[in-house]
Amino acid sequence: MMPDLSVNIAPGHETGLLLRNPVMISCGTFGQDGYGSHMAAGVDFQRLGAVVAKTTTVLPRLGNATPRIAHAKAWTMNSIGLQNPGIEIVLREQAPLWVDWEVPVILSIAGERVDEFRQLAAAVEGTPGIAAIEINVSCPNVEGGLDFAQSPDFTGEAVRAVVTSTRLPVITKLSPNVTDITVIAKAAVEAGTHALTLTNTLIGMALDHDEARPVLGTVTGGISGPALKPISLAMVYKTYRAVEVPIIGVGGIETTNDALDYIYAGARAIQIGTANFSSPRTPQEILSGLERHVTRSNVASTTDLVGLAHNAVLPPAPTNSSH
Numbered sequence: 001m002m003p004d005l006s007v008n009i010a011p012g013h014e015t016g017l018l019l020r021n022p023v024m025i026s027c028g029t030f031g032q033d034g035y036g037s038h039m040a041a042g043v044d045f046q047r048l049g050a051v052v053a054k055t056t057t058v059l060p061r062l063g064n065a066t067p068r069i070a071h072a073k074a075w076t077m078n079s080i081g082l083q084n085p086g087i088e089i090v091l092r093e094q095a096p097l098w099v100d101w102e103v104p105v106i107l108s109i110a111g112e113r114v115d116e117f118r119q120l121a122a123a124v125e126g127t128p129g130i131a132a133i134e135i136n137v138s139c140p141n142v143e144g145g146l147d148f149a150q151s152p153d154f155t156g157e158a159v160r161a162v163v164t165s166t167r168l169p170v171i172t173k174l175s176p177n178v179t180d181i182t183v184i185a186k187a188a189v190e191a192g193t194h195a196l197t198l199t200n201t202l203i204g205m206a207l208d209h210d211e212a213r214p215v216l217g218t219v220t221g222g223i224s225g226p227a228l229k230p231i232s233l234a235m236v237y238k239t240y241r242a243v244e245v246p247i248i249g250v251g252g253i254e255t256t257n258d259a260l261d262y263i264y265a266g267a268r269a270i271q272i273g274t275a276n277f278s279s280p281r282t283p284q285e286i287l288s289g290l291e292r293h294v295t296r297s298n299v300a301s302t303t304d305l306v307g308l309a310h311n312a313v314l315p316p317a318p319t320n321s322s323h
């Protein structure tokens with residue numbers, strides 16, 4: 001018999017957000033367009049805990065100049081630039097398709113002003129087919145001149161605008177491009193987020209060696225894939241000690257052991273991104289791997305494994321020192 005891996009990733013919300021299992025597809029990596037189009041044959045995403053649909057903005061966005069993707073052995077770098085058709089079209093054309101799906105769909109939203117976050121959450125409110133909202137704060141605040149994600153105040157304002165405009169559970173996805181992620185995490189929790197997703201991509205740059213010029217049209221882009229894992233893992237570990245809400249770990253997960261590492265660091269659920277492009281069955285394989293691991297380990301569920309790494313004998317609080 002398969003173990004029951006169900007997890008509530010929003011226990012602080014009035015109805016909660018109960019997922020059948022802790023394995024999710026991360027934002028921007030679900031199908032070709034991030035909304036689940038052209039899924040490869042044999043991909044059984046309906047069995048997963050949830051999928052996060054592409055970050056959607058108030059108005060349509062064409063995205064950044066090309067090239068927008070670079071690859072190396074340990075990482076992928078993207079500068080897609082939140083290409084999406086805008087909230088009106090997503091709610092009219094995509095959401096109705098999700099109503100009959102077994103897998104809950106979480107919609108990611110991003111605004112350039114606090115008011116746009118409010119507007120997006122209000123537009124989503126009451127739309128069948130959307131189980132929760134994930135706030136993407138890794139976007140420029142045109143009023144503040146910084147990414148929302150880099151300021152606890154801006155993050156708090158964006159979260160407050162969303163939670164006060166919707167009855168849905170709200171998850172806030174944080175950026176690793178910060179000095180101390182716990183400061184931002186605490187601001188998001190104080191503003192009412194029900195869960196945190198850690199992390200988005202890390203800023204980096206790739207050079208075309210022969211041409212001696214940047215590969216990406218935007219010069220810099222967001223690093224994802226295996227190189228991101230130790231960074232996001234440390235952020236999950238630190239944040240687990242700092243806040244009470246559930247953490248969803250994401251960054252470089254390719255195997256069951258990668259997923260378990262995040263769970264041991266403190267993640268109640270995990271998301272898989274880049275691996276979907278090279279190997280679209282990764283999430284279902286990791287789900288099967290977690291089921292086997294739980295059965296073999298004689299625990300009831302992955303929730304019994306959350307935060308285990310904190311029981312190890314270690315200094316009380318991690319520092320930023322590398323020595």
Ligand SMILES: Cc1cc2nc3c(=O)[nH]c(=O)nc-3n(C[C@H](O)[C@H](O)[C@H](O)COP(=O)(O)O)c2cc1C
Nearest residue numbers: 026027028055136199200224225251252272273274
């Ligand atoms: C092509 C691509 C597009 C992405 N688009 C989004 C997006 O629209 N919104 C968002 O919050 N994250 C986006 N991400 C970030 C992923 O959801 C994830 O946080 C990140 O890639 C780290 O996970 P991974 O190493 O498993 O890919 C994107 C990542 C990739 C590779």
